[in-house]
Amino acid sequence: MRILRTSGVSDFPAFLTHPGSHPDGHTGNRSNLCSSFCRKMNSISRVHTPTLQLKSFNFMFIKRMIMQIIARTEATTVYCNTAASFPEGVLKAHQLLHQIYPSSEGRHFFGISRPVNGEIEYKAAVSLAPGEQPVTDRFERFVIKKGLFLSSTIHNFMDNIPSIQKTFEHLVKDPRVDHDGYCLEEYPDEKNMICMVTLDDDKVQDMHRKELAKEYGALYENLLSTILSFKEKDYNKRPFSGGWSPAQVVDHIIQATGGLPDQYTMDTDRLYSEKDEMTRSAFLNFDTKMQAPDFLQPEQRDYNRDEQVKTIEGIRDQHMQSIRDKDLFAICLDFEMPVWGTLTRYEWLKFIGYHTTRHIHQLKKIHNAV
Structure with missing residues (x-):
C-alpha cells in the first residue's frame, strides 16, 4: 500500500490524438484501435459486475494483478469534456480535449465515469499545470476528491486490452467500494494506465x-x-x-x-x-x-x-x-x-x-x- 504522488508529464495514449499511430511505433487499423478503446471504456464504468468466464487466461491475469489502497492526499481540480454518448463518444471527447489542452509538462489526463439517471456519464479530463489558467469556459470544472482509492496499474495496457476490463471487474467487486463514487483512470504516460475506484472510508x-x-x-x-x-x-x-x-x-x-x-x-x-x-x-x-x-x-x-x-x-x-x-x-x-x-x-x-x-x-x- 502507498500514497499516490504523480509528477511530470501525464499524456493520454498517443493513438487517440494521432490517427493511425500505435504505441509500438507501427501504423495500425485506427478503427480497430478505436473499437478496442471503446470496449475498454464500456467495461470500466459498469456498476454491476459481469460474470467472469473462468478460463485459464483469467486465472493467469488474477495471479498477476496487484490491487492496493492508495491515498490521494489532495483534491484535484480538472476540466472535463463530457462525452455525448457512452461508449461511442468517448474517443471524440478525449480528442477534443487534447485539441485545446495538448500534452505538456505539469498537465495530467484522466477519465471519469459514473452512472447518472440510469446511463453512464463519461468525462475526459485534464488537470492544469501549477499556475496555469483555463483557456476556455466550454469545459466543466470538476474536483476529483482526495481520499482512499483501490487501484491497479496496467503496464503497456494497449498490448493487453482485455486486462483493462478484468481489472475494473475485480476492483468494483471489492466490498469497500463507495457506490456513490466513480471509476477513475489516470495516464501517467502513454503506455501505462492506473485504474481506480473510490472507496468508502x-x-x-x-x-x-x-x-x-x-x-x-x-x-x-x-x-x-x-x-x-x-x-x-x-x-x-x-x-x-x-x-x-x-x-x-x-x-x-x-x-x-x-x-x-x-x-x-x-x-x-x-x-x-x-x-x-x-x-x-x-x-x-x-x-x-x-x-x-x-x-x-x-x-x-x-x-x-x-x-x-x-x-x-x-x-x-x-x-x-x-x-x-x-x-x-x-x-x-x-x-x-x-x-x-x-x-x-x-x-x-x-x-x-x-x-x-x-x-x-x-x-x-x-x-x-x-
Whole structure:
C-alpha cells in the first residue's frame, strides 16, 4: 500500500490524438484501435459486475494483478469534456480535449465515469499545470476528491486490452467500494494506465476492525498461554545465557503496549497504513537484536504472575475497545516513534501486534531453555 504522488508529464495514449499511430511505433487499423478503446471504456464504468468466464487466461491475469489502497492526499481540480454518448463518444471527447489542452509538462489526463439517471456519464479530463489558467469556459470544472482509492496499474495496457476490463471487474467487486463514487483512470504516460475506484472510508475501517479483532484475539490467547506455560519457580528466573527473566519480558510488554498515545490526534494527511510495512519488517525479523530504551527497561525484581496476567487481560480489553470504537485512521500525537515519527491508530495497533509477537517468540525460546 502507498500514497499516490504523480509528477511530470501525464499524456493520454498517443493513438487517440494521432490517427493511425500505435504505441509500438507501427501504423495500425485506427478503427480497430478505436473499437478496442471503446470496449475498454464500456467495461470500466459498469456498476454491476459481469460474470467472469473462468478460463485459464483469467486465472493467469488474477495471479498477476496487484490491487492496493492508495491515498490521494489532495483534491484535484480538472476540466472535463463530457462525452455525448457512452461508449461511442468517448474517443471524440478525449480528442477534443487534447485539441485545446495538448500534452505538456505539469498537465495530467484522466477519465471519469459514473452512472447518472440510469446511463453512464463519461468525462475526459485534464488537470492544469501549477499556475496555469483555463483557456476556455466550454469545459466543466470538476474536483476529483482526495481520499482512499483501490487501484491497479496496467503496464503497456494497449498490448493487453482485455486486462483493462478484468481489472475494473475485480476492483468494483471489492466490498469497500463507495457506490456513490466513480471509476477513475489516470495516464501517467502513454503506455501505462492506473485504474481506480473510490472507496468508502467507513467500509475500509469496518473491514480493518474485523481483521484486527481477529488478530488480537489470537495474539493475546497466544501470549497468555505462553505466560501460563512457565512453572512458578522458573517465572522470575533469568536464563543462564543472560537477559531478562520471563516475568521481566512480560513487564516490558506491559510497559510498551499498555495503551495508545492517542489523547491528542489529528486527521491523517497520508495513507493510514504507510508505515505498517516498516514496523512489521523490523520487529518480525527475529535475527535482528534490539535494545529497549531505558524508560521501557523492566525492574530487577520478582513479579507476581497472576497480577501480570490480569494486567495483560485488561490491556487486551482496552485495545479491543479501541478497535471497535475509535477512528483507526487518525494520527496519534502524544508520542513519536524513533525513526518513524507519529503513527496512525491503525499503525499503532499493528505495531503492538508485531512487538508482542516478537516477545512471545522470546518467551518461547526462554521456555525451551529452562
